[in-house]
Amino acid sequence: MNRDTLAENSWMIFIFDNYDIHKFWMKDTLIPLDMIRLSSWLDVVYIANAVPCKQAVCPIYSPDQKSNYVLEIAWWEASKAWLKIWDKMKKKGVR
DSSP: OOOOOTTTTTTTEEEEEEOOOEEEEEEEEESEEEEEEOTOOOOOOEEEEEEOSSSSOOOOOSSOOOOOEEEEEETTTHHTTTOTTTOOOOOOOOO
C-alpha cells in the first residue's frame, strides 16, 4: 500500500498458514499489480490484473480456488511471461 513504484524484477509475497480462499483488494494501492495465487505445491491457481482503488469501497479480488501464497508483481508481467493457470512455479532461492 502507498507505494508509487515497483522496481523491475521486484515482487511481494504473502504466505498463509491455511489453504483457503484469501480475498484481496487494492485500497490505497497506487500502482496496478498482477496477483498470482499459488497452491502449496506452487501451482498457479488464479491470476488477476488488479488496478488501484481510491474509493471508499473497492472491488475484492476473490479467486475460485484455494491457495497458500499470493505473489504480487508488476502489472501485466504475468502475461508477458505467458504465465497461465496450472503452470508450476519453481523455487530458485530466498531473497
